[in-house]
Amino acid sequence: MNRSPLYVQLREVLRAKTDEGEYAPGTCIPSENQLAEAYGLTRQSVRSALAALEYEGLLKSMQGKGVYVTGPKLERDLETLGGFRQTMREHEQAPATKTLIKALREAGPLYAEMLGVAPEDALWYIKRICLSNGEPVALEEIFIPAHIVPGFADVDINVFSIFDIYDWNGVRPVRGEQALTISRLDPAAARLIGLESDEAVMQFSGVIYDQDDRAIEFSRSYTRNDKCDFIVHFKR
Amino acid sequence: MQTYKPRPREAAQEYIEAYILKNNLQAHDKLPPERVMCEMWGLNRSTLRSAIARLVAEGRLYTREGSGIRLSRRVDRTLQDLQGFAEYARAHGMTPESRLLNFSIVEADRQLARRFKRQDGEMLYRIARLRLLDGIPVLLETAYIPQALTPDLEERDLVHGSLFAALRNDFRLKLDHGWEKASITSATPEEASYLGIAEGAPAFWIVSETYGDDDTLIEYCRSLGRADVLALTSTLYWKEGEKA
Numbered sequence: 001m002n003r004s005p006l007y008v009q010l011r012e013v014l015r016a017k018t019d020e021g022e023y024a025p026g027t028c029i030p031s032e033n034q035l036a037e038a039y040g041l042t043r044q045s046v047r048s049a050l051a052a053l054e055y056e057g058l059l060k061s062m063q064g065k066g067v068y069v070t071g072p073k074l075e076r077d078l079e080t081l082g083g084f085r086q087t088m089r090e091h092e093q094a095p096a097t098k099t100l101i102k103a104l105r106e107a108g109p110l111y112a113e114m115l116g117v118a119p120e121d122a123l124w125y126i127k128r129i130c131l132s133n134g135e136p137v138a139l140e141e142i143f144i145p146a147h148i149v150p151g152f153a154d155v156d157i158n159v160f161s162i163f164d165i166y167d168w169n170g171v172r173p174v175r176g177e178q179a180l181t182i183s184r185l186d187p188a189a190a191r192l193i194g195l196e197s198d199e200a201v202m203q204f205s206g207v208i209y210d211q212d213d214r215a216i217e218f219s220r221s222y223t224r225n226d227k228c229d230f231i232v233h234f235k236r
Numbered sequence: 237m238q239t240y241k242p243r244p245r246e247a248a249q250e251y252i253e254a255y256i257l258k259n260n261l262q263a264h265d266k267l268p269p270e271r272v273m274c275e276m277w278g279l280n281r282s283t284l285r286s287a288i289a290r291l292v293a294e295g296r297l298y299t300r301e302g303s304g305i306r307l308s309r310r311v312d313r314t315l316q317d318l319q320g321f322a323e324y325a326r327a328h329g330m331t332p333e334s335r336l337l338n339f340s341i342v343e344a345d346r347q348l349a350r351r352f353k354r355q356d357g358e359m360l361y362r363i364a365r366l367r368l369l370d371g372i373p374v375l376l377e378t379a380y381i382p383q384a385l386t387p388d389l390e391e392r393d394l395v396h397g398s399l400f401a402a403l404r405n406d407f408r409l410k411l412d413h414g415w416e417k418a419s420i421t422s423a424t425p426e427e428a429s430y431l432g433i434a435e436g437a438p439a440f441w442i443v444s445e446t447y448g449d450d451d452t453l454i455e456y457c458r459s460l461g462r463a464d465v466l467a468l469t470s471t472l473y474w475k476e477g478e479k480a
Contacts (some may be wrong), residue, residue: 020347046388048424050421052424079470101240102238171291174473176473179468180418180469181310181467182295182438183294184294184366186293207470230418232415
């Protein structure tokens, strides 16, 4: 019976202990030395296991104080339309967004192709930061053909959700197709959500279709990995 | 009314991506030479290069010395179906391969026992496999299955046959529902060497549970997926009676 290397096992043990609440959020886990001794590992191996868990956002190391267990991450579901606001509502957190750009632009060749409009048609372009408990979680870009949402100019999208605005315009978002990939932001964009430039983020890209199977929105968001997991349920 | 004009680099990126879409470029297809792209879209060389660098960082393109700029391979994995890896691969014209790294019978520790709602010390099969598509390692999977549900699983061919097919056909288990959760981790040296990526490189961390129609947990699986190859896809639907 061969076994995984010990530090991989340690990672699984620590992961399970945080998952199951034996290590509660906010508490400090045993020191590197204690873990090394308890599991018969070198400090280097312990460090390797801790680094992976820090990367996943389960642990956070505080200079000179030790390694702490962070709170539960948000779970964004990948089966229900409703976007960030719905995710937040399900977690009983007040959704907040900070709009950086809300402006009209020309569709251009790419978004024309994706949204089935002419390259010279107007799109609403929204760039915003999604916050949870005041902390940035994601950077989001949304592209909507302007003719789909007349009156969009006058609506404060920090107050009303884009789904509200579809509703007022008789547009029913019925289906979305999304893909999740791992990506990196450029330094300026990374700073907007409080990241160092070289950290990996989850990139979510998707198109939403309405009751007439018309593409009504393309969105792309970059989510901090230490703040949010993505989950999907399936049924045969 | 505020208007927005994409910055030159963003515009260049959009031209490239539109070109890929319109010409239906596939994995490893080549983009035109830089000079040609600059002329086609009226861009200067440094703008084009910075757009290409962004698309490389996002994993869309890759460059090889002397062979130009090419479209990356991307494997879409649908999170919502119970299709096994091999079935998915064949349906998409790819050749699946599975390498059995470890097959063992382990005692459920407290955490695993609690997860499976079984007694501490009950036996579980632990199956570690490396999954490859067209020869490229894509996923490193470790699955746990209670021995009580699948006695003599060790006698099945898990390298050529599908595990899910064996569960369904040989053990008459009805794989009914479950969930799958994705986040990012960093690969340890051993994981990195199996997947052919750099040590510490970001990778998908995917955990899933698959239940039978009587709500018994049949399989618990933890996978590490190549970030530069894999995309996790799903279809989202409007939930009636909910307002976002």
